[in-house]
Amino acid sequence: xxxxxxxxxxxxxxxxxxxxxxxxxxxxxxxxxxxxxxxxxxxxxxxxxxxxxxxxxxxxxxxxxxxxxxxxxxxxxxxxxxxxxxxxxxxxxxxxxxxxxxxxxxxxxxxxxxxxxxxxxxxxxxxxxxxxxxxxxxxxxxxxxxxxxxxxxxxxxxxxxxxxxxxxxxxxxxxxxxxxxxxxxxxxxxxxxxxxxxxxxxxxxxxxxxxxxxxxxxxxxxxxxxxxxxxxxxxxxxxxxxxxxxxxxxxxxxxxxxxxxxxxxxxxxxxxxxxxxxxxxxxxxxxxxxxxxxxxxxxxxxxxxxxxxxxxxxxxxxxxxxxxxxxxxxxxxxxxxxxxxxxxxxxxxxxxxxxxxxxxxxxxxxxxxxxxxxxxxxxxxxxxxxxxxxxxxxxxxxxxxxxxxxxxxxxxxxxxxxxxxxxxxxxxxxxxxxxxxxxxxxxxxxxxxxxxxxxxxxxxxxxxxxxxxxxxxxxxxxxxxxxxxxxxxxxxxxxxxxxxxxxxxxxxxxxxxxxxxxxxxxxxxxxxxxxxxxxxxxxxxxxxxxxxxxxxxxxxxxxxxxxxxxxxxxxxxxxxxxxxxxxxxxxxxxxxxxxxxxxxxxxxxxxxxxxxxxxxxxxxxxxxxxxxxxxxxxxxxxxxxxxxxxxxxxxxxxxxxxxxxxxxxxxxxxxxxxxxxxxxxxxxxxxxxxxxxxxxxxxxxxxxxxxxxxxxxxxxxxxxxxxxxxxxxxxxxxxxxxxxxxxxxxxxxxxxxxxxxxxxxxxxxxxxxxxxxxxxxxxxxxxxxxxxxxxxxxxxxxxxxxxxxxxxxxxxxxxxxxxxxxxxxxxxxxxxxxxxxxxxxxxxxxxxxxxxxxxxxxxxxxxxxxxxxxxxxxxxxxxxxxxxxxxxxxxxxxx
Ligand code: SF4
Numbered sequence: 001x002x003x004x005x006x007x008x009x010x011x012x013x014x015x016x017x018x019x020x021x022x023x024x025x026x027x028x029x030x031x032x033x034x035x036x037x038x039x040x041x042x043x044x045x046x047x048x049x050x051x052x053x054x055x056x057x058x059x060x061x062x063x064x065x066x067x068x069x070x071x072x073x074x075x076x077x078x079x080x081x082x083x084x085x086x087x088x089x090x091x092x093x094x095x096x097x098x099x100x101x102x103x104x105x106x107x108x109x110x111x112x113x114x115x116x117x118x119x120x121x122x123x124x125x126x127x128x129x130x131x132x133x134x135x136x137x138x139x140x141x142x143x144x145x146x147x148x149x150x151x152x153x154x155x156x157x158x159x160x161x162x163x164x165x166x167x168x169x170x171x172x173x174x175x176x177x178x179x180x181x182x183x184x185x186x187x188x189x190x191x192x193x194x195x196x197x198x199x200x201x202x203x204x205x206x207x208x209x210x211x212x213x214x215x216x217x218x219x220x221x222x223x224x225x226x227x228x229x230x231x232x233x234x235x236x237x238x239x240x241x242x243x244x245x246x247x248x249x250x251x252x253x254x255x256x257x258x259x260x261x262x263x264x265x266x267x268x269x270x271x272x273x274x275x276x277x278x279x280x281x282x283x284x285x286x287x288x289x290x291x292x293x294x295x296x297x298x299x300x301x302x303x304x305x306x307x308x309x310x311x312x313x314x315x316x317x318x319x320x321x322x323x324x325x326x327x328x329x330x331x332x333x334x335x336x337x338x339x340x341x342x343x344x345x346x347x348x349x350x351x352x353x354x355x356x357x358x359x360x361x362x363x364x365x366x367x368x369x370x371x372x373x374x375x376x377x378x379x380x381x382x383x384x385x386x387x388x389x390x391x392x393x394x395x396x397x398x399x400x401x402x403x404x405x406x407x408x409x410x411x412x413x414x415x416x417x418x419x420x421x422x423x424x425x426x427x428x429x430x431x432x433x434x435x436x437x438x439x440x441x442x443x444x445x446x447x448x449x450x451x452x453x454x455x456x457x458x459x460x461x462x463x464x465x466x467x468x469x470x471x472x473x474x475x476x477x478x479x480x481x482x483x484x485x486x487x488x489x490x491x492x493x494x495x496x497x498x499x500x501x502x503x504x505x506x507x508x509x510x511x512x513x514x515x516x517x518x519x520x521x522x523x524x525x526x527x528x529x530x531x532x533x534x535x536x537x538x539x540x541x542x543x544x545x546x547x548x549x550x551x552x553x554x555x556x557x558x559x560x561x562x563x564x565x566x567x568x569x570x571x572x573x574x575x576x577x578x579x580x581x582x583x584x585x586x587x588x589x590x591x592x593x594x595x596x597x598x599x600x601x602x603x604x605x606x607x608x609x610x611x612x613x614x615x616x617x618x619x620x621x622x623x624x625x626x627x628x629x630x631x632x633x634x635x636x637x638x639x640x641x642x643x644x645x646x647x648x649x650x651x652x653x654x655x656x657x658x659x660x661x662x663x664x665x666x667x668x669x670x671x672x673x674x675x676x677x678x679x680x681x682x683x684x685x686x687x688x689x690x691x692x693x694x695x696x697x698x699x700x701x702x703x704x705x706x707x708x709x710x711x712x713x714x715x716x717x718x719x720x721x722x723x724x725x726x727x728x729x730x731x732x733x734x735x736x737x738x739x740x741x742x743x744x745x746x747x748x749x750x751x752x753x754x755x756x757x758x759x760x761x762x763x764x765x766x767x768x769x770x771x772x773x774x775x776x777x778x779x780x781x782x783x784x785x786x787x788x789x790x791x792x793x794x795x796x797x798x799x800x801x802x803x804x805x806x807x808x809x810x811x812x813x814x815x816x817x818x819x820x821x822x823x824x825x826x827x828x829x830x831x832x833x834x835x836x837x838x839x840x841x842x843x844x845x846x847x848x849x850x851x852x853x854x855x856x857x858x859x860x861x862x863x864x865x866x867x868x869x870x871x872x873x874x875x876x877x878x879x880x881x882x883x884x885x886x887x888x889x890x891x892x893x894x895x
Contacts, residue, residue: 007300014473016042018460020453021110021604023337024048024183024460026056028474028545030108030454035476036062042550047161053182054602054616061452061613063474069436069449070478081479081489084446088403089493089605091428096128097398099372105132105390108350109406110140110587111605113458113470115508116483116572117341118348119500120405122374123487125349127496129378131400134352135406135441137345138387138696140301140338140675145354146695148335150310150576151317153568154525155346158560159296159332160464160546165191167330167646169292172202173316174225174302174701178209179601181300181336181463182881188672189883199292201285202300203228205596206626206668207661209884217380218285222594223702226302226580228275228282229315232266233258235286236257236323243324250564251321253575259320260577274580274664280494289319294330301338301598305701307584310694314576322574324791327561336463343461347526347547348512352384353696354886358526373515375499386696389411391422406450406782408606410439411674414698416684417650419785425426432486435608438674439682449480451534453609455777456482458505461547464552465557467528468544468686484508515611517550524569528873530554583702584690585666590645591704593631596668597683598701601881602845603672610675610679613737619809620840621735622744623673623681624657627707628664632656637709640802642731642746645669654678654730654742655802668709670699678733712746714780716804719743719810720794724761740814742807754782754798762786767794774828783828790818805830808850809838843889844875844882854889864895 011033027045033036037060043050047801072084093104108120124133145155152158162189164170178185192198192213200430202214203225205274211217236242237258240894245636248252265271268286272279278424289295290857297320303312317333325331349356359366361383369621371379378843385393393399393527402423404648423429423443429442434452441447455476461467469566481489484505488696493619502508510532517529528547534542546555566573590661602616627635641656645667654669662668688703713730718724719740725734731746751757756776762784774786785795792813809832821834832838839850854875864868870877876886 005499008105009135011038015471016467016469018340019059020470020609021055022460023339023342023463024181025208025340025466025468027468028052028056029060033783035061047464047466047468048183049580051183051186053186053621053879054722055604055610055851056778057846057879058613058615061615062609063454064612065477067437067613068477068480069441069447070480071449072479073447074769075503077447081481084448085490086229087491088430088446088490091810092401093129093494095099097426099722101129101401103133103399104128104130104401105385105393106403106405107387107407107409109138110132110135110137110342110345111406111507112341112345112483113456113460114179114344114507114512115384115458116343116405117345117350118315118356118508118512119484119487119502121349122376123491123496123500125355125380126371126374126376126378127491127499130382131352131380131382132385132724133330133350133384134387134390135345135350135388136409136412137339137342137350139412139700140304141335141346142351142386142697143304143306143341143692144313144335144694146310147313151385152525152566153574154566156525156560157335157343157463157465158326158566159298159334161187162558163330163332163334164188164294165194168195168197169199169201169295170784171289171295171297172200172214173297173299174204174211174304175298175300175336175606176204176206176208176210176598177298177300177336177883178212178884180338180599182338182601182879185213186880189880198804199288201288205663205666208599212884212887216285216288216519218275218277218281218282219663221274221499222596223583224275224580225312226308226315226578227265227271227314229319230261230578230580231268231271231282232286232289232319233261233315233322234266234317235268235305236276236290239290241290241323243322244531246324246564247322247607250566250572251575252570253577254322256577257318257322257575264580268361280293286772292591293325294326295320296331297333298336299333300336304335304697305654305699306697306701306703307690307692308581309692310575310699311578311581312527315578315580318575318578321575327559329422330560340462341460343463343465346457347461352386352390356512358524369518370515373518377682380600386691388698389690389695390421394422399426401430402426402773403430403432404440404444405432405498408438408440410443411606411682412671413689414492414684414700415649415689416682416687418689419684434480437676438606438608441505442580448486449478450483451476451480452488455480457755458484459509459542463658463821465802466544466547467547469542488797492694505534505872506534509539510534523567525560534808571781573799584699585688585704586701587704591706592665593705593707594666595645595647595703596662596666596701597671597687598668600670600672603670605672607672607677608672611736614736615845615848617736618723619845620670620858621742622651622654622655622733623670625676626657626659626662626668628662628666629658630664631667631707632658635707635709641709642802644708644710645686645705646708647686647688647703649688649703651679652686662786667705667725673733675736679727679729681733713748714798714800715746715804716796716798717742717804717807718761718796719807721814721815722760737811738815740811742811744804750780755784758782758796762796772824772828783830785827791816792819792827795827799858806840807840808840812839843885844873846878849873849875849887854886855893858890858893858895864890866890
């Protein structure tokens, strides 16, 4: 299947829809030809203008029914929808009767569509009558919500993506945009090419792929962001960069904010020392910010996922407010949302401290409005349990029933052992998901099969407030149903049928849109009342729009606060006095390193979708811990060692990746791996549960840990056309390749007989196979391969050390219908024949171009630029996600 935009096969266009991964919200066009589904960027979608990243470009590879949940189940047995919902209604009703309305809860997801999210919130807050519904957006966005509400009186993102192309300075703070929001990164790269005046400053403790376009990289010490931005505030004040007219008319709190800033950060040397930066570099950044009027500060999880995330966001916003760099083209503090509908979730009141349509639980007038609109018997009048508190409340026996929808807290939550304990402890757990086997689903009493991307219809909102349609183009497998439908069916069982009698997503959306306009009159930022009259055709043909969408502004609103009016009681924005705080838990002798966590380029969340794609699984095949050279040497850790990373809360065992891209004293582990893909790589097990006091957002970027190499008796890998159960091995990691499964393994004890063991694992007893084997007892080295006819079926390589032959050439042999004699002869050496090339690990996922191929071409063909590599090998010419790696390879080669 080709995702190349150049594909010339006749194909049928199926749908214009939206990518289901990150908050960039790219429009995609799905078509089908004789090779199957094709996915390409939608040139008319304003978020991406035809671009896609590697994940979006590989979406077609994820469109199968493998691993899908197909039927409702009770305790592992398939049942009818009626039986499953009847049981749920009985149990929820009995808990409510015996323990009160607060004894039941929902935990939902930024992956849900707006309509699903709205219905779930309506059910809980209006009909069950409590606010115990929180969302995984608590883990990524809630500090921005809290900070924007403090500053603007509303959870409003002021900017548009287009502002990135109209600015002269982009400060990328706490975000590996190149990997986490790749199409935004592509837009910035292009903007920089088009505008020689555009400077890029990256502020991040790690040197990431985003630094590829940076004019300046401030490798700040972990957690010191508020210190740095308080210092900027004092610098701007000292240099007369206060926009007096704007501050006088539109801003409050400047004196207190400045006093706090001078208190912590009045002396630039003190700030430089605290941040671990050179004074000259810091002053250069401050001077640059002061000099450039058009500045965007683009920030994400490096700011939000902190025990002082809300204050950090406010420290950034303070600088934009005081200098008037907001509400005008090319200016503003711009938060990038993590998930495809994190913003939509905030709109419908998805968090436990919100009401729908940006209304507030604590506001009696808002409660009355919402209750009237819903015609509901109740309305929640106090905030419910936020994510961390929710799972604690289960352990405290305060929550008896938990309904999890579209998320995997047994992987994604911090202090994960405790969260798993809570789910296991809970009297009644329902998991509604599209996948049968997730770490959370494995702990549930009732499973409800939901539809997923490609089958769903509804709306999502991206980071720039742009509402877009997701459209269905394939049938749902088994008995899977839309989330809004399942929730409505449950509501029916609970006796609320009249209030949830939706027949299609549009019914839900127009009800929600109408609510947003109720007694609004520009008093609330979120207003999409002009969409309340959409008929079926208009809903189907809906084109992306940025809210507010009102009768005065029916084409949407590109930029907020252009009139200098905010949504506070006074109409003025608030500058907030910020006292910087370090991470909640300090390093110690026992735990001397700071653990940082985040994404890799080609995976998404807990890999339920991207793990299906061989293209996406080849870039980084195994979980790892990135360790600075100095720290690795001091701890006797070498590349590819297995390492135990341990904190007060738990531990993981992952592969060592030694790199000075991470500073001494810090280690980094990706967030994606889980029990379905690895024996011990759930980084949430290690992450501390400290939270921001304002937002409840956990601190994923700062956990004190220790690192220790672990010596196994043997190490190995296994490649096989069929999946093999290796769950009994001491260490294993599963990865999907093209026409094969790849397993990395290690064990504490050497099996008595490797030959027997390998034959059992690889099913060598079957009759139609030929078996090749090599065993060097003294070197403790065992290798075997199983062929069916002349085709490679599986192979296994075992040795006493982690350094084993490169897998890439062996994996490429699985593409061949038959091996020639030379390939067979070289097979157990694991080294390519002279005539065949070992492409090396994947760099370009779109065109499958490996590292060795690129290095050889750079050397032999004297390629000296990314463009030259693209012309020669195609690498980097489709989605562009690998361009930072191509640049790094050129630099390594001295180009
Ligand atoms: S940047 Fe990539 S993952 Fe994010 S929405 Fe666009 S194509 Fe999807």
